[in-house]
Amino acid sequence: MKLMYLLQIIFRCTLLALAVYHGAKREARFMKSALLVFAMTFLPALIHVILRVEIDSFSILIYLVILFMTLYLGGSLGYYDRFSWWDRITHFLSGAAFVGFGIATIRAGSDITKILVILFGFNFSITLHVFWEVLEYVSDCVLHGNAQRWQKFHINKNHVSNIHLSEKAIQPAGLVDTMNDFNCCIVGAVLASAVWWFFL
Known part of the structure; x- marks a missing residue:
């Protein structure tokens, strides 16, 4: 479980870095895409909090x-x-x-x-x-x-x-x-x- 948590942090940091990179290059389409993926990574946690459904790590x-x-x-x-x-x-x-x-x-x-x-x-x-x-x-x-x-x-x-x-x-x-x-x-x-x- 701790490994999954660490992987999610690394993944989100990578997405934010990509968003900053594309923002600096004024590539709005790519930046929006990276930010959308970043936002969607929180969906399983949101499901857990709202519906009390715990999805497996894999x-x-x-x-x-x-x-x-x-x-x-x-x-x-x-x-x-x-x-x-x-x-x-x-x-x-x-x-x-x-x-x-x-x-x-x-x-x-x-x-x-x-x-x-x-x-x-x-x-x-x-x-x-x-x-x-x-x-x-x-x-x-x-x-x-x-x-x-x-x-x-x-x-x-x-x-x-x-x-x-x-x-x-x-x-x-x-x-x-x-x-x-x-x-x-x-x-x-x-x-x-x-x-x-x-x-x-």
Whole structure:
């Protein structure tokens, strides 16, 4: 537990250093991203204080990695467009991490069988991903973005991105992207559930 606390302090200090660095270079977008990740690191502690739910250290660690990979590296530095596999890795990890969040939620103040705890954790993770994909869709519709990779060509601040659609694709890129996200999430959630079976 002390190691986790130390890692969180190091992680937050690194984010603040990145925010100062980008602020000095007048890179507002990167600075805001680092500060957003910094603020989101307090979510597990907030959940613990408000809901009395204590999330395990390993799930919190994966959560911190996901934050950095998605919001800073993926969103701000363009890793989603640079590496076609980046999105899949983040969904796989989040599928695994949020099983732990679900298990912590249902175990708080309840005495139920292990199989139901695992099933709830698994379903909790999948449900969060469903909501995430819906939010991506709404964001694309309202803000004309390309989070679900439905546009063959999409101009962002760095370059034109078309790496997510093969010329031989049978299905639209948006559908392929969404289904890949779901599949990676399910694989991560299944593996995490199997690991949790031995720890509960």
